[in-house]
Amino acid sequence: MKKYILTLLLGSFAIGATAQTENPRGIYKLMTLIGKSGEVNSPYHQYKVCTDSLTLMVVFGRNGTFQINNNDRMVFNYTGDQPKSEDDKSILIYDSNAEHFTEKWWSEYPYHIIFPHNDWCVEKYKSGEYTAESRIAFDAMTGKTEVDAKNPLTGTWRFIGELDELRDLKKGLAKLHERYPKSKYYNNFFIFTPKNLVFASSGSGIVGDVVYDGKKGYTYKYNDITRKVKWLSKDRIAVELHTEIGTDWQILERVTDGQTPMSHIISSYIQRSPRALH
Numbered sequence: 001m002k003k004y005i006l007t008l009l010l011g012s013f014a015i016g017a018t019a020q021t022e023n024p025r026g027i028y029k030l031m032t033l034i035g036k037s038g039e040v041n042s043p044y045h046q047y048k049v050c051t052d053s054l055t056l057m058v059v060f061g062r063n064g065t066f067q068i069n070n071n072d073r074m075v076f077n078y079t080g081d082q083p084k085s086e087d088d089k090s091i092l093i094y095d096s097n098a099e100h101f102t103e104k105w106w107s108e109y110p111y112h113i114i115f116p117h118n119d120w121c122v123e124k125y126k127s128g129e130y131t132a133e134s135r136i137a138f139d140a141m142t143g144k145t146e147v148d149a150k151n152p153l154t155g156t157w158r159f160i161g162e163l164d165e166l167r168d169l170k171k172g173l174a175k176l177h178e179r180y181p182k183s184k185y186y187n188n189f190f191i192f193t194p195k196n197l198v199f200a201s202s203g204s205g206i207v208g209d210v211v212y213d214g215k216k217g218y219t220y221k222y223n224d225i226t227r228k229v230k231w232l233s234k235d236r237i238a239v240e241l242h243t244e245i246g247t248d249w250q251i252l253e254r255v256t257d258g259q260t261p262m263s264h265i266i267s268s269y270i271q272r273s274p275r276a277l278h
Contacts, residue, residue, distance in 0.1 A: 009094075012047060019093075022234070024098075024101035026184050027047055027048070027111065027138055028127050028129075029126055029130065030042045030125055031124050032124045035112075036117075040099075040114065046059045049267060053075065054266065056069070056269065058134075060131065060137075064222060066137060066206075068202065068204065068206045069153065076103070079093050080092065081104060092104040098116060100126045103123045106121075107120070107231070109196055133207045137198050139267075151192075151214070153215075153218060154193060156261055157187070159253070160186060161180065161251055162248050164248050176251060185270065187268045188201045195210065196209060196210055207222075209221035213226075235254035236250055237252050
């Protein structure tokens with residue numbers, strides 16, 4: 001699957017690029033909408049992650065939560081601003097390069113406050129624009145957090161499942177690995193940075209503050225819950241999880257394959273929607 005996933009084009013691009021017919025690649029924020037009331041500033045913290053394999057939409061809500069989905073089900077390549085025919089209602093991508101792009105899509109929303117009904121809606125996107133929370137989330141999902149000797153929890157961890165006790169750990173871990181690709185935990189990541197903890201999955205995420213207690217545990221300020229940590233090995237930990245009937249353990253394994261959480265999430269969507277490659 002790796003051969004289908006190309007590196008996200010993030011960061012700086014060559015100064016002076018003037019082409020407006022490039023395929024958008026990178027992370028872009030929705031800036032304005034042109035709908036039934038003319039052009040307005042976007043009320044949504046909405047982003048498009050444009051790659052050579054598919055296009056993901058990430059929308060940030062309240063209290064650090066965000067949603068990731070593949071509702072476009074297509075690669076955003078330049079099309080021009082005109083449909084092929086009067087009956088063609090395909091998404092159009094134009095005025096596009098590394099810095100911005102425009103998306104034109106056919107709206108069938110009958111009562112939306114902004115989107116028109118049975119008419120085109122135009123969305124204008126720009127790269128390099130982030131809110132404080134979205135910057136933290138995207139940096140975590142697309143970067144490689146280095147392990148800090150003082151806070152060895154820093155880095156990216158994959159949540160492989162839960163165990164109710166750790167006595168027969170070897171047998172329990174074998175079962176978790178066997179079930180993992182089909183489990184509800186598949187592609188659930190805990191990304192510990194020096195000041196934040198980002199949970200990200202193929203569907204949703206949360207950004208919160210974190211305070212470390214060395215190797216012993218951490219306090220997640222999103223809901224002020226303190227979690228103790230039991231180190232199983234250098235790259236494997238069990239995190240205490242209190243339930244109504246006792247204590248369970250969340251098993252996390254450090255991601256060491258060189259891929260970012262975003263790459264893994266993209267891969268999971270490709271596996272579920274192979275048409276996105278065409």
